[in-house]
Amino acid sequence: MKLEILKHFEDIGERFLLDISELDGTDTKVAGIYCLFAPTELVRAAGAIPVSLCGKREKPIADAEETLPPNLCPLIKSSYGYAVTNTCPFFAESDFLIGETTCDGKKKMYEFLGRIKPLHLMHLPYSTTEPHAISFWRDEILRLGRFLEESTGQKIDRDHLRFQIRIHNRIRKLLERIARFQAAEHAPLSGLTMMTVMESKSFFVYPEKYLDMLGEFIAEMESVAASGFSPFEPDAPRVLLTGCPLGKGSEKVLRIIEESGGAVVCMENCTGVKGLDLLVDEEEKDPFLALARRYLQIPCSCTTPNIGRINLLDRLISQYRIDAVVDLTWHCCHTYNIESRVVGDFVEGREVPFLHVETNYSTSDVEQLRTRIEAFLEMAGCRSNVRFANSRLN
Amino acid sequence: MIPQQNESVVGIDIGSRSIELVVLDSGGPVRQVKVPTTFDPLGQCRKLMEWTGGMRVVATGYGRKLFAESFRLEKVSAITEIQAYALGTRYLHPEAKIVLDIGGQDTKVISLSDTGKVVKFEMNDRCAAGTGKFLEFMATALQVPLEEFGGFALGSDRRVQISSMCTVFAESEATSLMARGERPENIAMGLHAAIVQRTAAMLRRVGISTPLVFAGGVAHNLCVRQLLEEELRQPVIVPENPDMVGALGAALYGRNLDRSET
Missing domain, CATH: 3.30.420.40 (ATPase, nucleotide binding domain)
Incomplete structure (x- = not known):
């Protein structure tokens, strides 16, 4: 089944570029962002348009390695490679960049990126729960606000910020509803399609139009869901994919899981549902404090301890009736690689099979990965062959 | 030429260095062959398969997908080495x-x-x-x-x-x-x-x-x-033939497919 409306999601990058080109000659600025920690409400409140520049493809990595060490995570190298080769249209459109100190690799890479375009670096606290962490992060949000005001020449009006907060909360709620269709017994979308839908959240010029598009999609999805259609086999093991972000160009693990008969019904990562359940408090008098509180709750492995991720996984495993969890981490992503053991202990403690896959964007290990993932799905017990092993053969 | 027995099944393990083949009948393994993979794994498989006509074949190892796609036999399937080694080991050493x-x-x-x-x-x-x-x-x-x-x-x-x-x-x-x-x-x-x-x-x-x-x-x-x-x-x-365990496990898997069909 192919929904017409999916085309809008597939083409959203081109749509973005078209809409931006129509704004040529105006004062509208484009802010290149790299992470879920960037408070996009604030960017919009300053009249700028945020767009994700997170590198998802192998192609520019070789060029990045002229400057950066090869044993660095592919996401950092790809992001930098696109910038230094000027091969990403979204980077080309960006007037300035916003980064966060989410890891050592990124924060040092931003020093080089800052040589190419104006870059504002937000300093993240490692702890997310200490009271002084909240006030520190609020100060960082204010500091970003001043940078934005200088860069756009537009004052951030508190009421407009509150308006943007409401819009962004609505977007999160709609995206969450879309993700939740997959919790049904017959998940109506493949994980690959859902990835395309979710990726759209970083590529829109007009939030209201985007909200309309999500609303239309939900209406169509409701009829698909009612029909009981699913692209998966009825006994396909329901897989939750967690770990590092992935997207078009770095979806190989997601693809192999689905080619091997698994149904990726949920992705707990920055390109999936992470953060969709975290809304900014619209009632809080101080919108900067409300933003600080919301953004610091993002359960990223760069914080310690990262209890939020375990709580989220716990909830998702139940909500999406998960049969198996795959933790995808990129090479040299220390925080996610180390945290994998914590996640594995937790998931196995819930008696859900767990597989950690550490890889990069290249295709050199696709067949090895296929063997591991196929065997993992076999083990997850959802194929009938398991019973054969239960009796001595002969 | 081996007389064709309906209850016989073939397990073939197409690895990076060698290809192993095990023919299993109701009494156990009746034939075990090992050849190098070479640069032409399919050619090697073809030679091995010449006398296995009509039998159910289960492939494992890196070449399992290539095999299943290239030999469009009536009864061919593929399992991972992990599954195959588990089954083969269980057969040889049930206590493992x-x-x-x-x-x-x-x-x-x-x-x-x-x-x-x-x-x-x-x-x-x-x-x-x-x-x-x-x-x-x-x-x-x-x-x-x-x-x-x-x-x-x-x-x-x-x-x-x-x-x-x-x-x-x-x-x-x-x-x-x-x-x-x-x-x-x-x-x-x-x-x-x-x-x-x-x-x-x-x-x-x-x-x-x-x-x-x-x-x-x-x-x-x-x-x-x-x-x-x-x-x-x-x-x-x-085990006596440690490199045959995967092919044996594949054959055992095939035998159980046969049994579950009858």
């Missing part, structure tokens, strides 16, 4: 709790439940460090035939430390040891010890239990076997 398989380009550790079900497994990533390929390179570097490499290493009088598991780095490490006048037997021992340490770490990650069955081509290597027993302080069971 953990399987170690070191093949041409990967190492696998599979933990089995009391009923022989795969509970957990580990497998090396893309790199063939510490596998049969590593031993092959090192044997070549020391100019010892691969089959004799384990025995050669056991002739050492002291163990030198080799810290690199990367084939290229380990070779440079071995070269600098040779330049210092170290006996080749001692270097060989160091290389074997490095493999065993890496393997033991993988076993510990899955959880060591006993009995442990050691299969795959590298199980032929006496030195790896001996060092593994020392490191783990427990006996290691090696």
